[in-house]
Amino acid sequence: xxxxxxxxxxxxxxxxxxxxxxxxxxxxxxxxxxxxxxxxxxxxxxxxxxxxxxxxxxxxxxxxxxxxxxxxxxxxxxxxxxxxxxxxxxxxxxxxxxxxxxxxxxxxxxxxxxxxxxxxxxxxxxxxxxxxxxxxxxxxxxxxxxxxxxxxxxxxxxxxxxxxxxxxxxxxxxxxxxxxxxxxxxxxxxxxxxxxxxxxxxxxxxxxxxxxxxxxxxxxxxxxxxxxxxx
Amino acid sequence: xxxxxxxxxxxxxxxxxxxxxxxxxxxxxxxxxxxxxxxxxxxxxxxxxxxxxxxxxxxxxxxxxxxxxxxxxxxxxxxxxxxxxxxxxxxxxxxxxxxxxxxxxxxxxxxxxxxxxxxxxxxxxxxxxxxxxxxxxxxxxxxxxxxxxxxxxxxxxxxxxxxxxxxxxxxxxxxxxxxxxxxxxxxxxxxxxxxxxxxxxxxxxxxxxxxxxxxxxxxxxxxxxxxxxxxxxxxxxxxxxxxxxxxxxxxxxxxxxxxxxxxxxxxxxxxxxxxxxxxxxxxxxxxxxxxxxxxxxxxxxxxxxxxxxxxxxxxxxxxxxxxxxxxxxxxxxxxxxxxxxxxxxxxxxxxxxxxxxxxxxxxxxxxxxxxxxxxxxxxxxxxxxxxxxxxxxxxxxxxxxxxxxxxxxxxxxxxxxxxxxxxxxxxxxxxxxxxxxxxxxxxxxxxxxxxxxxxxxxxxxxxxxxxxxxxxxxxxxxxxxxxxxxxxxxxxxxxxxxxxxxxxxxxxxxxxxxxxxxxxxxxxxxxxxxxxxxxxxxxxxxxxxxxxxxxxxxxxxxxxxxxxxxxxxxxxxxxxxxxxxxxxxxx
Ligand SMILES: Cc1cc2nc3c(=O)[nH]c(=O)nc-3n(C[C@H](O)[C@H](O)[C@H](O)COP(=O)(O)OP(=O)(O)OC[C@H]3O[C@@H](n4cnc5c(N)ncnc54)[C@H](O)[C@@H]3O)c2cc1C
Ligand code: SF4
Ligand code: SF4
Numbered sequence: 076x077x078x079x080x081x082x083x084x085x086x087x088x089x090x091x092x093x094x095x096x097x098x099x100x101x102x103x104x105x106x107x108x109x110x111x112x113x114x115x116x117x118x119x120x121x122x123x124x125x126x127x128x129x130x131x132x133x134x135x136x137x138x139x140x141x142x143x144x145x146x147x148x149x150x151x152x153x154x155x156x157x158x159x160x161x162x163x164x165x166x167x168x169x170x171x172x173x174x175x176x177x178x179x180x181x182x183x184x185x186x187x188x189x190x191x192x193x194x195x196x197x198x199x200x201x202x203x204x205x206x207x208x209x210x211x212x213x214x215x216x217x218x219x220x221x222x223x224x225x226x227x228x229x230x231x232x233x234x235x236x237x238x239x240x241x242x243x244x245x246x247x248x249x250x251x252x253x254x255x256x257x258x259x260x261x262x263x264x265x266x267x268x269x270x271x272x273x274x275x276x277x278x279x280x281x282x283x284x285x286x287x288x289x290x291x292x293x294x295x296x297x298x299x300x301x302x303x304x305x306x
Numbered sequence: 307x308x309x310x311x312x313x314x315x316x317x318x319x320x321x322x323x324x325x326x327x328x329x330x331x332x333x334x335x336x337x338x339x340x341x342x343x344x345x346x347x348x349x350x351x352x353x354x355x356x357x358x359x360x361x362x363x364x365x366x367x368x369x370x371x372x373x374x375x376x377x378x379x380x381x382x383x384x385x386x387x388x389x390x391x392x393x394x395x396x397x398x399x400x401x402x403x404x405x406x407x408x409x410x411x412x413x414x415x416x417x418x419x420x421x422x423x424x425x426x427x428x429x430x431x432x433x434x435x436x437x438x439x440x441x442x443x444x445x446x447x448x449x450x451x452x453x454x455x456x457x458x459x460x461x462x463x464x465x466x467x468x469x470x471x472x473x474x475x476x477x478x479x480x481x482x483x484x485x486x487x488x489x490x491x492x493x494x495x496x497x498x499x500x501x502x503x504x505x506x507x508x509x510x511x512x513x514x515x516x517x518x519x520x521x522x523x524x525x526x527x528x529x530x531x532x533x534x535x536x537x538x539x540x541x542x543x544x545x546x547x548x549x550x551x552x553x554x555x556x557x558x559x560x561x562x563x564x565x566x567x568x569x570x571x572x573x574x575x576x577x578x579x580x581x582x583x584x585x586x587x588x589x590x591x592x593x594x595x596x597x598x599x600x601x602x603x604x605x606x607x608x609x610x611x612x613x614x615x616x617x618x619x620x621x622x623x624x625x626x627x628x629x630x631x632x633x634x635x636x637x638x639x640x641x642x643x644x645x646x647x648x649x650x651x652x653x654x655x656x657x658x659x660x661x662x663x664x665x666x667x668x669x670x671x672x673x674x675x676x677x678x679x680x681x682x683x684x685x686x687x688x689x690x691x692x693x694x695x696x697x698x699x700x701x702x703x704x705x706x707x708x709x710x711x712x713x714x715x716x717x718x719x720x721x722x723x724x725x726x727x728x729x730x731x732x733x734x735x736x737x738x739x740x741x742x743x744x745x746x747x748x749x750x751x752x753x754x755x756x757x758x759x760x761x762x763x764x765x766x767x768x769x770x771x772x773x774x775x776x777x778x779x780x781x782x783x784x785x786x787x788x789x790x791x792x793x794x795x796x797x798x799x800x801x802x803x804x805x806x807x808x809x810x811x812x813x814x815x816x817x818x819x820x821x822x823x824x825x826x827x828x829x830x831x832x833x834x835x836x837x838x839x840x841x842x843x844x845x846x847x848x849x850x851x852x853x854x855x856x857x858x859x860x861x862x863x864x865x866x867x868x869x870x871x872x873x874x875x876x877x878x879x880x881x882x883x884x885x886x887x888x889x890x891x892x893x
Contacts, residue, residue: 086808104642116762119814120806124345127521129557129638131449132349148641169492170811180346189457190409200406202418211411215443215450219348254409 076101077157078114080121084170091168093159101151107158108135108147123172130285133220136163137172143222143283163225165234178234179221182242186264190249191257207253214248214293216286217241223280223290229273237273238265240280240290247293250300262301271297309487309742310497314340314465315728317485317501319472319528321347323448324692324713325507326455328671331721333462337728340499342467342488344523344816347456351509351521352713355448356634357562358423358440359405359710361398365415366422366438368430371395374439376886378708381427381591382701383843384859384888385541387877390669390697394708394715401714402441409454412443413631423631424565427591427705427893436589438565440707445560445634451710470497471816472527474745475504475535475688478738481677483535483687487745491816494809496749498742502731503687503724506532506665506673507717510693511827513820515658515777516769519551519558523820528694530823532665533830537675537685538863538872540696541663542827543834543845546704547778549595551657553615557642558659559635559652561706564588566631568620570599571651572607578616583893590893593703593844596656600778603655610653617651624648656778660704662844663834664696666863671695671720676863681874687731689724691716698861701876702843752818758803761817768795768821768828776832781848785836792828799825830864837871838862855888 076098083091096114108125115121123146125135130148138161139149151158166174224230224239238246246265249255265271271294280290316332318325321343332339343350362369375395379386406412406420413421420441428437443450459466469491476484476498485500508528512520529539549570550559564570569588572578582598583590590598599616608614620628625648628636632647639647666682668674671689674682692713699712775788799822806814840854841847860873878885 084808084810086810104644106642115813116760119760119762119804119817120808122811122813126345126349126523127351127354129354130641131354131446131634132345132351132521134345134349173811176346184460187461189454189461190407192407196407198403200403200412200420203414204418205414205416208411208414215411215453216446218353218449249409252409252411 076110076151078110079157079159080172081161082171083168084120095157103152105151106147107139107149107151107154110151111146122170131218133218136220136222138162138164143226145220145222145285148285163221165225165231176221179224179239179241182238183219183245186238186242186246187261188245188249190252190255192254193256201254203253210251211248213288214244214251217244217248217288218286220285222283222285226279226283228277228279229275233269233273236269238270240294243271243274243297244288244290244293247297250297262297262304265297266301271301310495311500312340312497313500313734314338315501316340316503316505316724317342317499318505318507319486320350320507320509320692320694321466322350322507322509322692322713323352323452323455323710324717325505326452326459327714327717328505328507328691328721329464330455330458330462331718332724333459333464335725337725340465340467342470342472342486342499344469344471344491346468347466348452350452351524352448352452352710354521354558355710356445356558356560357425357565358442358447358707359402359451360425360439360705360707361402361441361711362395362439363399363402363420363422363441365419369437369439371398372883373430373432373437374398376432377427377429378699378705379886380891381703381705382699383703383853383891384855385698385701385842385861385876387698388880388885389877391699392880392883393669394699394711397715398711401711401718405451405454405714408458410443410450412441423562424589425561425706426564426586426589426595436586440562440565442562444630445562445632448710471819472508472531473749473819475531476738476741476745477535478735478741481686482735483685484735484738487742489749492811494812496746498737500734500737502734503689503727505671505689505691505720505724506694507690507692508694510661511824512658512661514769514772514824514828514831516773517551517554517556518658519548519556520659525820525824526661526694526827527820527823528690529664530826532673532690533826533866537665537673538865539663539830540666540861540863541698541834542830542864543838543862544662544702544843545658545831546592546660546662546844547596547656548659549592549599549656550618550654551659552642553653553655555642556657557638559618559654561592563618563620563632563635566627567623568618571617571619572602573609573613574607578602578607586893591703591705594893596778597846599656615653615655618654619651620647621649621651660709661693662696662700662702662704664694665690667691667695667697669697669716669719670723671716672723676872676874689720691720702845752804752815753807754803756803758801759798761802761814761821764795764798764802765821765824768792768824771795772828772831776835779846779848780835782836785832788832789836792825792832796825796829826866829866829869833869834862834864834871859888
């Protein structure tokens with residue numbers, strides 16, 4: 076199987092280039108990460124992040140044949156040759172397939188992604204019915220892989236001002252939680268021309284999310300909520 | 307020595323559940339704390355924990371911490387220290403509530419309380435009916451807990467060094483630990499981080515074995531760092547094999563599946579666990595189920611074309627339960643096996659999962675070792691928690707759901723003890739430059755030019771030998787061979803060379819450093835396993851099939867260098883209740 080991989084090592088390369096690799100032996104059930112590990116056994120200078128290998132840690136997000144995804148849960152059989160691998164788009168490249176995600180994490184931190192309570196804590200757990208808990212499904216599973224935000228044209232243009240789909244999904248995760256008491260604060264914090272309203276519903280985020288989450292829908296729910304509150 | 311230098315009150319190495327829970331305790335007390343992690347914190351392996359965390363909340367069945375304690379002692383095959391176990395089981399409910407308040411989205415019961423499921427080895431009333439003690443957020447409990455702990459830490463302004471690789475501890479002539487030398491992965495720059503207290507929370511070492519449920523980063527770095535600092539490792543022969551890894555691949559299928567009513571069958575369609583554990587069947591303790599599966603396959607009752615696995619049936623649970631309570635494993639099976647477990651049983655086989663041994667500590671998280679006077683002297687300035695540590699609550703076999711509990715209970719306890727320690731030790735000690743030089747030499751060793759074997763080849767061999775020679779069933783001959791082979795690998799390691807000598811994000815260099823750590827640990831595992839002539843918990847010796855309390859009710863301590871094993875007594879006396887005296891373990 077043939078691969079074309081984005082290479083760039085700032086110590087030695089003046090500019091990035093694509094390098095071809097070939098793997099002779101491909102098992103039918105191999106994932107892209109397995110192939111990358113084999114390529115790295117041939118050429119140890121190829122850098123990429125990876126950890127769990129089963130789609131739960133979010134390390135190995137990359138651009139695979141033009142689409143963002145996690146290498147460890149992308150079956151080789153689903154890919155057209157040559158498989159073109161690039162770093163997640165729109166972020167500074169540290170080396171090869173490794174990008175600098177500090178801005179992505181900053182946007183996440185900026186939305187205060189933690190449960191906020193004003194009232195004193197009970198001695199036992201907060202009560203939450205199964206229906207109330209269900210409101211969090213589709214939101215709390217986000218692994219912060221950055222596939223969505225780095226596929227979002229609005230975030231490419233305004234990464235420092237637009238929060239981007241992942242951070243906004245997290246806002247919704249807390250807004251949807253009946254234990255959280257900062258909904259007002261969370262919504263008013265987003266009330267400017269950029270943080271939330273730069274989303275033009277292009278839907279790339281929902282299209283690429285490897286956990287099948289739908290940040291676009293979370294964003295539109297936030298927008299609705301805000302409209303309703305402002306009437 | 308012109309390295310960038312930073313100073314903190316406390317340095318936490320590792321940002322999994324253990325490290326983050328400790329850091330949170332410290333940050334909330336406004337102690338100045340830094341967390342170093344070789345991956346961005348939420349990529350730590352705690353994120354992968356599925357089934358849940360134990361606590362006697364009694365939300366589903368009657369329960370008490372004392373019953374939980376009994377199950378844990380029995381599960382540990384009586385090798386667990388009973389004071390630490392009592393402490394953990396008593397603290398459990400408080401810590402689950404704490405996590406819930408921190409935002410963990412636990413699954414819920416109709417009455418709004420936290421949902422609890424049944425797990426293996428849990429009983430009511432000291433060995434009676436099955437208990438439901440495991441608190442779960444669907445089958446993504448670790449993800450939910452790790453994210454919430456990280457979020458609380460950013461709220462409390464913990465200082466993070468993300469993607470920094472800890473090389474070695476800094477230690478002075480009097481044995482004080484003064485921080486660590488760490489490598490900034492992005493730039494390749496080594497740093498000195500000085501601290502009055504250092505906490506190791508670097509997780510497990512499942513990557514010792516070819517087939518395992520662990521992340522690629524679980525290479526036992528903290529344990530190996532301790533060994534190199536002259537600290538022994540405790541009970542390393544006890545490696546847990548999880549009964550239900552996906553056959554041939556290793557991804558975990560949580561015990562929660564059996565807790566929800568799933569069961570195992572062999573090629574004859576027989577529910578074979580009834581023969582091995584007539585009372586609790588598929589919910590027997592993990593070592594028991596793993597041996598049963600292994601035996602079925604060995605005796606020719608395995609499934610599939612090669613008869614090399616058994617089947618885990620869950621179709622009868624119905625689509626709703628599977629979608630609601632086990633969505634993560636359904637996704638894993640769809641992704642890696644291309645079928646829906648709602649319709650078909652899952653091929654499973656025992657897989658390396660958890661390291662029960664590790665850096666010896668007391669229940670305050672202080673690292674303890676025979677040093678000058680006693681057998682359990684605290685190493686000044688050093689703490690350890692989580693899978694890299696051995697308090698020892700898991701003894702010879704860990705019950706499912708007790709490890710997430712272990713990391714938050716002892717993470718918090720260590721945090722509290724460190725706060726006290728800092729009050730008594732207000733100043734940093736003078737830096738020990740020889741110790742820093744040693745760490746840098748270790749790094750420089752990988753800059754040697756020339757041709758040699760690759761890291762990849764050597765690691766593959768190591769993992770293969772460990773699997774073949776130190777697996778579920780062991781005996782003297784194969785273990786002797788294992789010691790021999792691991793020693794050979796250690797020799798070969800000197801001739802491994804890196805072709806890539808660049809500085810920036812050099813993953814090959816990290817692989818090499820990790821391999822070095824794994825080799826050190828493999829020595830500990832095989833030497834302790836060869837020495838222990840009995841069968842206890844996860845350590846099963848075909849040549850010594852019985853547990854032997856007279857000779858072996860004691861902890862192993864492996865020291866690097868001399869390669870020898872010493873022993874120390876098990877703490878059989880709990881804090882306030884009566885001892886659970888060893889008796890035969892039947893399920
Ligand atoms: C698939 C799976 C499922 C599990 N399910 C359950 C369950 O349902 N219930 C349960 O109780 N237990 C479960 N366990 C066990 C439990 O999850 C782990 O034992 C526990 O999470 C370990 O936590 P930790 O904080 O010790 O380490 P980890 O979460 O592994 O974190 C280790 C940290 O150390 C850092 N680190 C390591 N080496 C270095 C270095 N050299 N330099 C810098 N940083 C370093 C890493 O970056 C990471 O941040 C499961 C384990 C696995 C593998
Ligand atoms: S829907 Fe909004 S957030 Fe998602 S990709 Fe499009 S513009 Fe970005
Ligand atoms: S929403 Fe999906 S794509 Fe975006 S960061 Fe979370 S898991 Fe990744």
